[in-house]
Amino acid sequence: MELRILCIGDVVGRPGRQVLREALPVLTKQHSLDCIITNAENSTDGAGLSAAHYQKVVAAGSHLITLGDHIYRRRDIIQVMETADNIVKPANLPTQAPGKEFAIHRTESGVGIAVISVLGRLFMKLQANCPFAAADRVIAAIPSDVKIIVVDFHAEATSEKIAMGWHLDGRASIVFGTHTHVPTADERVLPKRTAYISDLGMTGPYDSVIGRDRNRVVGTFISGVPSPFDVATNDTRLCGIIATVESTTGRASAIQRIRYDANPATQR
Ligand SMILES: [Fe+2]
Numbered sequence: 001m002e003l004r005i006l007c008i009g010d011v012v013g014r015p016g017r018q019v020l021r022e023a024l025p026v027l028t029k030q031h032s033l034d035c036i037i038t039n040a041e042n043s044t045d046g047a048g049l050s051a052a053h054y055q056k057v058v059a060a061g062s063h064l065i066t067l068g069d070h071i072y073r074r075r076d077i078i079q080v081m082e083t084a085d086n087i088v089k090p091a092n093l094p095t096q097a098p099g100k101e102f103a104i105h106r107t108e109s110g111v112g113i114a115v116i117s118v119l120g121r122l123f124m125k126l127q128a129n130c131p132f133a134a135a136d137r138v139i140a141a142i143p144s145d146v147k148i149i150v151v152d153f154h155a156e157a158t159s160e161k162i163a164m165g166w167h168l169d170g171r172a173s174i175v176f177g178t179h180t181h182v183p184t185a186d187e188r189v190l191p192k193r194t195a196y197i198s199d200l201g202m203t204g205p206y207d208s209v210i211g212r213d214r215n216r217v218v219g220t221f222i223s224g225v226p227s228p229f230d231v232a233t234n235d236t237r238l239c240g241i242i243a244t245v246e247s248t249t250g251r252a253s254a255i256q257r258i259r260y261d262a263n264p265a266t267q268r
Pocket residue numbers: 010041042068179180181
């Protein structure tokens with residue numbers, strides 16, 4: 001059986017949450033989706049995910065949730081990380097970091113889809129353990145009846161992400177990049193049938209600098225004086241990919257980029 005899996009890039013603030021709620025019923029119907037995986041690391045005011053917003057991201061239709069370097073910005077997410085079975089921490093954080101290293105969604109027909117997350121090390125402030133070794137370790141720990149494995153590589157450098165794609169080719173069904181908030185045009189199915197893209201892009205306001213008020217960010221680049229960056233509000237889009245994966249082998253046959261523009265009437 002072929003499954004269609006939607007992977008959604010970093011949800012940013014209220015605009016991101018709103019377009020998620022608006023888009024998921026439409027995309028689910030349009031593309032006959034079987035599973036939706038959402039990177040929600042910027043959902044609460046642009047940094048982190050609160051427990052309340054976790055509930056909203058799930059209610060919007062997400063089956064599995066990944067985060068990133070902003071994972072613990074909201075204190076009340078820690079209990080969610082420890083108890084919920086549909087959200088993961090980056091597996092290369094220290095072992096004492098709260099959260100689970102993989103999560104599994106079962107479709108209505110009983111097919112298991114596992115998600116894992118790892119952080120990059122190039123140009124990242126948060127220094128994590130080796131993402132390649134962590135991915136190997138967690139993939140080996142996933143129950144063998146779960147053939148579909150999706151990896152969110154939350155990283156800055158395209159070179160590190162592409163290297164991860166090759167490292168996991170034939171062992172992961174999908175490897176997608178997040179964190180840079182800019183969609184890349186390099187989606188492809190690798191030779192051993194892993195669907196790959198360097199970055200899904202952000203789900204949030206594009207009239208911005210990667211989700212933040214563009215005047216503030218541009219001003220700060222020019223003046224060198226740090227200032228608070230508010231989440232922007234306009235030109236909100238959902239960005240991600242849909243991959244087609246065979247349920248018995250876990251191998252991918254197709255990957256396509258998805259962009260959904262929010263109805264302007266519903267934007268603030
Ligand atoms: Fe992000």
